[in-house]
Amino acid sequence: MASILILVGTESGNAQMVADALQPVLKAAGHSVDVSDKAARATDFLGNDVLLVVCATHGSGDIPTNILPLAETLEHDRPDLSGHRYGIIALGDMTYQDTFCGAGKKLDEIFARCGAARIGERLEVDASSQPLPDEEALTWIEGWKALV
Numbered sequence: 170m171a172s173i174l175i176l177v178g179t180e181s182g183n184a185q186m187v188a189d190a191l192q193p194v195l196k197a198a199g200h201s202v203d204v205s206d207k208a209a210r211a212t213d214f215l216g217n218d219v220l221l222v223v224c225a226t227h228g229s230g231d232i233p234t235n236i237l238p239l240a241e242t243l244e245h246d247r248p249d250l251s252g253h254r255y256g257i258i259a260l261g262d263m264t265y266q267d268t269f270c271g272a273g274k275k276l277d278e279i280f281a282r283c284g285a286a287r288i289g290e291r292l293e294v295d296a297s298s299q300p301l302p303d304e305e306a307l308t309w310i311e312g313w314k315a316l317v
């Protein structure tokens with residue numbers, strides 16, 4: 170069983186709501202699961218072999234301010250994360266065509282560059298067609314958790 174940390178990037182709470190909906194599902198599958206919106210460096214998840222990033226996009230393709238320190242530290246320091254696996258749930262809105270889910274895509278690249286192995290495909294949730302991101306995430310997690 171895995172030790173999972175759900176990393177939340179949010180400005181207005183949707184990503185936190187998704188994380189809170191997924192935590193009990195992953196726990197029920199037998200994993201230990203914590204949720205954090207404050208992780209800022211790789212040492213904050215040393216004890217977690219699996220990371221699930223749930224991240225909104227703001228501004229114009231920008232990473233939410235609460236998770237920006239983590240993104241910048243990983244990008245700058247390039248720690249060896251080859252012992253970690255990760256998943257990505259990117260929240261966005263298709264009306265921002267050019268920057269749709271930009272922050273989740275950037276974090277996906279950053280974790281891959283640090284050597285972490287992605288589990289499954291990235292989920293991209295479009296707020297313009299899906300007002301309930303937790304529902305879409307709850308469907309997606311069924312496939313993802315089988316791969317953990």
Ligand SMILES: Cc1cc2nc3c(=O)[nH]c(=O)nc-3n(C[C@H](O)[C@H](O)[C@H](O)COP(=O)(O)O)c2cc1C
Pocket residue numbers: 178179180181182183184185225226227228229230231260261262263265268269270271296302
């Ligand atoms: C001011 C603002 C800017 C946004 N910019 C983007 C964007 O560039 N790309 C995108 O895909 N979504 C964008 N969004 C949509 C949010 O990512 C989406 O509403 C998301 O569900 C918000 O999640 P949160 O409540 O966790 O912050 C923007 C939303 C707001 C309010």
